[in-house]
Amino acid sequence: xxxxxxxxxxxxxxxxxxxxxxxxxxxxxxxxxxxxxxxxxxxxxxxxxxxxxxxxxxxxxxxxxxxxxxxxxxxxxxxxxxxxxxxxxxxxxxxxxxxxxxxxxxxxxxxxxxxxxxxxxxxxxxxxxxxxxxxxxxxxxxxxxxxxxxxxxxxxxxxxxxxxxxxxxxxxxxxxxxxxxxxxxxxxxxxxxxxxxxxxxxxxxxxxxxxxxxxxxxxxxxxxxxxxxxxxxxxxxxxxxxxxxxxxxxxxxxxxxxxxxxxxxxxxxxxxxxxxxxxxxxxxxxxxxxxxxxxxxxxxxxxxxxxxxxxxxxxxxxxxxxxxxxxxxxxxxxxxxxxxxxxxxxxxxxxxxxxxxxxxxxxxxxxxxxxxxxxxxxxxxxxxxxxxxxxxxxxxxxxxxxxxxxxxxxxxxxxxxxxxxxxxxxxxxxxxxxxxxxxxxxxxxxxxxxxxxxxxxxxxxxxxxxxxxxxxxxxxxxxxxxxxxxxxxxxxxxxxxxxxxxxxxxxxxxxxxxxxxxxxxxxxxxxxx
Numbered sequence: 075x076x077x078x079x080x081x082x083x084x085x086x087x088x089x090x091x092x093x094x095x096x097x098x099x100x101x102x103x104x105x106x107x108x109x110x111x112x113x114x115x116x117x118x119x120x121x122x123x124x125x126x127x128x129x130x131x132x133x134x135x136x137x138x139x140x141x142x143x144x145x146x147x148x149x150x151x152x153x154x155x156x157x158x159x160x161x162x163x164x165x166x167x168x169x170x171x172x173x174x175x176x177x178x179x180x181x182x183x184x185x186x187x188x189x190x191x192x193x194x195x196x197x198x199x200x201x202x203x204x205x206x207x208x209x210x211x212x213x214x215x216x217x218x219x220x221x222x223x224x225x226x227x228x229x230x231x232x233x234x235x236x237x238x239x240x241x242x243x244x245x246x247x248x249x250x251x252x253x254x255x256x257x258x259x260x261x262x263x264x265x266x267x268x269x270x271x272x273x274x275x276x277x278x279x280x281x282x283x284x285x286x287x288x289x290x291x292x293x294x295x296x297x298x299x300x301x302x303x304x305x306x307x308x309x310x311x312x313x314x315x316x317x318x319x320x321x322x323x324x325x326x327x328x329x330x331x332x333x334x335x336x337x338x339x340x341x342x343x344x345x346x347x348x349x350x351x352x353x354x355x356x357x358x359x360x361x362x363x364x365x366x367x368x369x370x371x372x373x374x375x376x377x378x379x380x381x382x383x384x385x386x387x388x389x390x391x392x393x394x395x396x397x398x399x400x401x402x403x404x405x406x407x408x409x410x411x412x413x414x415x416x417x418x419x420x421x422x423x424x425x426x427x428x429x430x431x432x433x434x435x436x437x438x439x440x441x442x443x444x445x446x447x448x449x450x451x452x453x454x455x456x457x458x459x460x461x462x463x464x465x466x467x468x469x470x471x472x473x474x475x476x477x478x479x480x481x482x483x484x485x486x487x488x489x490x491x492x493x494x495x496x497x498x499x500x501x502x503x504x505x506x507x508x509x510x511x512x513x514x515x516x517x518x519x520x521x522x523x524x525x526x527x528x529x530x531x532x533x534x535x536x537x538x539x540x541x542x543x544x545x546x547x548x549x550x551x552x553x554x555x556x557x558x559x560x561x562x563x564x565x566x567x568x569x570x571x572x573x574x575x576x577x578x579x580x581x582x583x584x585x586x587x588x589x590x591x592x593x594x595x596x597x598x599x600x601x602x603x
Contacts (some may be wrong), residue, residue, distance in 0.1 A: 080113045081146075082127075082170060088142045089134040090359050100126040117170045128166045132159075231358060235334070235347045236272050238360040242337055242345045243279045245362075252287035253342070258376040259294050259335045260327035277309055284318035293322045293379045311543065311565045312531045324383035334358060336372050344372035404447050404536030406456050411566035412534045413464040415526065416473060417502040418481045418494060421452055421509055430498040431481060437488050445487060447540055452509050452516050461516045462570055463506075467586065468523035473499050474593055483532070486544065500594045504602060507587045510580060518583045519573055529569060535562045 086092065093107045102123060109115035110127075117124040135143040147156055147165050156162050246253055266276055280290070290313075313319040338344040347360040363369060404410065419430070433441070441449070452461050473479050477496055484492035509516050535541040541559040576582070595601045 080111060082117075083111045085131060085143075085146065086111070088146075089131060089138070090361075091131075091134055096127065096130065099130045102126075124167050124171050128163055128170060131166065132163060232269070235358055235360045236266070236269070236276070238345055238347070238362060239266065239276060239337075240279060242343075242362060243283050245343060246283055246288055246339070247286060249288070249342075252289065253339050255288065255290045255337055255339055256373065256376045256380065257290060257292040257335070257337045258324075258379045259292065260333055281309060281313070284313055284316075289318055289320070291320045291322070291380060293324050293376070293383050295323065295325070295327065309530055311533070311562070320385060322380055322383035322385050324379050326382065327379075336376055338369060338372045338376055340373050341366075341369065344369045346372060402447060402540045404450055404454075404540060406454055407459050408536060409460045409462070409563060409567070410450075410452075410455055410536055411462050411464075411563070411570065413529060413566065413569070414483065414532045414534070415466040415469045416479075416481075416499065417463070417465055417470075417506055418483060419449060419502075421502065421505045430501075431484055431492050431494055433484075433488070433492070441484075441487065445542075447536060447542065448483075448534060450536075452513055455515065457513070457515050459515055461513070462566075463516075463518045464526075464529075464570070464573075465518070465520050466523055466526040467520040468526075470499070470503070470520070470590055471593075474590060474597060474599075483544065496594075497599050500591070500599045500601060503587050503590055503594070507584055507591075510584055510587075517578055517580070519570075519578045520583060520586050521573070521577065533562075533566060535559065535566055 086096070093104065093111055096102065096107050097104050100123070106115070106123075110117065117127065132143065135141040143166065144156060144162065147162065147169060155165055246255065266273055284290075310319070314321055332349050334347040334349055336344065336346050342364075344363045345360065346363070347358055349358055363372070455461050473496055478493050479496070479499075481492045481494045506518060510518060531543070533543045535543060536559075541562040543562055570578075591601050
């Protein structure tokens with residue numbers, strides 16, 4: 075978003091007005107308003123235009139829940155010169171006519187428009203009883219200040235929505251205690267993620283916010299689109315699995331609903347993006363609110379959506395298994411994904427798992443009963459069904475140099491270190507090659523560690539009957555609901571689609587496997603088949 079060149083242009087943005095609105099309100103030609111906006115023509119003292127513009131701006135200011143003109147003028151005029159509406163009008167006319175072409179000293183800085191809010195964000199680090207303006211002196215201990223309102227910066231357009239989201243996160247990051255953000259999005263998450271470049275920036279900032287201990291509850295539409303997740307890829311899913319994000323879906327957003335999205339921290343602040351019915355991105359305007367009535371109103375509305383919605387990714391598999399998956403099997407005609415660092419198991423089912431991993435009879439029985447879908451072989455799926463596996467090539471090379479290594483998935487399930495002999499890994503590589511040659515629907519990709527780490531997860535999922543996702547350190551989520559499973563499948567699909575086609579080439583996969591098998595034979599392992 076371009077920085078306003080004049081105070082007049084800045085004031086239009088703060089008040090949520092556009093140059094064409096000024097044209098219609100005061101009858102000025104658009105070229106004249108353009109010259110006022112870019113500073114090429116000053117307002118002349120005593121001229122009718124400056125009075126008309128001042129009256130229009132005052133009218134806009136009165137419509138705001140928290141007016142901004144007094145805050146602007148107070149940077150230039152003493153309090154006694156702004157005590158009455160007439161005095162404020164006179165001051166505004168004088169300000170427009172004399173310094174309207176200069177940047178206002180309290181509205182400038184590296185963040186531009188955001189400074190209007192950020193300059194006062196220090197009050198959010200205090201308790202509600204000790205809120206104060208960052209530009210005001212600290213209150214004496216015996217006379218604490220009452221809460222002072224912060225001003226609402228209203229901005230238009232898609233870039234305004236994006237900038238407000240980043241600004242909202244900045245304010246969250248200034249909190250001294252972890253906060254839970256409640257986010258409702260009637261428009262759909264692609265309001266952000268359809269811009270992949272911005273989505274990546276937003277996800278970076280959100281992960282920093284999560285790392286600082288803050289959490290997010292988000293209410294979205296049930297129809298989880300591919301565009302909703304493509305830019306966020308695996309990190310958005312990992313945030314769910316780690317418990318930073320609690321995701322809900324809700325079908326009953328009104329079709330005529332004007333609000334595109336709402337974010338709120340109870341008792342602190344709220345953000346709303348609303349459609350002004352202009353028919354394009356310029357018609358969307360965003361504001362961050364700090365006045366208690368508005369924050370309470372947004373909180374109540376978002377809380378009501380959450381109460382009436384259903385949660386996604388709510389089941390922690392390793393913390394409360396309760397035979398959740400018992401008796402469940404994937405559908406043979408639905409896509410299958412497996413993203414893990416090493417090819418541990420699953421290609422040939424459970425027939426050799428007990429021997430290969432040193433499992434007890436009780437552990438093998440539990441795996442078969444509660445985690446059977448993990449061990450469905452590729453041959454189970456129909457020929458035309460996509461079956462896609464993703465592995466880390468660096469881990470395979472490292473494992474070939476060792477006698478044995480830990481299997482993280484089985485370790486998490488069994489609650490102990492489950493060890494796999496390297497000979498078992500070699501057998502898995504042989505089976506991978508054979509499966510690639512025999513099943514044309516089977517795809518395998520080996521990524522270097524630097525790229526695999528960007529996924530930050532290990533995951534397996536199946537169609538619309540059951541899905542399982544897990545990451546390191548035993549954190550896991552299982553889903554048995556169509557929207558949950560579709561979302562998880564969508565994450566996998568978006569990640570797979572973003573890998574360059576050359577890296578997913580069947581011939582390249584077989585060539586890499588052959589290289590590893592030659593090394594294994596050189597190291598003394600048996601290469602069968």
